[in-house]
Amino acid sequence: MTDFKWRHFQGDVILWAVRWYCRYPISYRDLEEMLAERGISVDHTTIYRWV
Numbered sequence: 001m002t003d004f005k006w007r008h009f010q011g012d013v014i015l016w017a018v019r020w021y022c023r024y025p026i027s028y029r030d031l032e033e034m035l036a037e038r039g040i041s042v043d044h045t046t047i048y049r050w051v
Contacts, residue, residue: 013040014050021051 007014013035021031028044028051035042 009040009042013042017042017047018050021047 003011017031017035020026020034021028026034028047031047032042032044
């Protein structure tokens with residue numbers, strides 16, 4: 001996926017986060033917590049920039 005060439009996270013992580021945010025009524029902080037449970041440390045403001 002060349003669209004994610006300069007990102008610090010893998011493209012599939014970004015796509016899953018954006019998909020969860022758009023599909024379910026959750027906040028950026030909830031999504032941050034969900035990713036942390038899966039071992040991915042990301043700040044809620046980073047997720048905001050992805051979406």
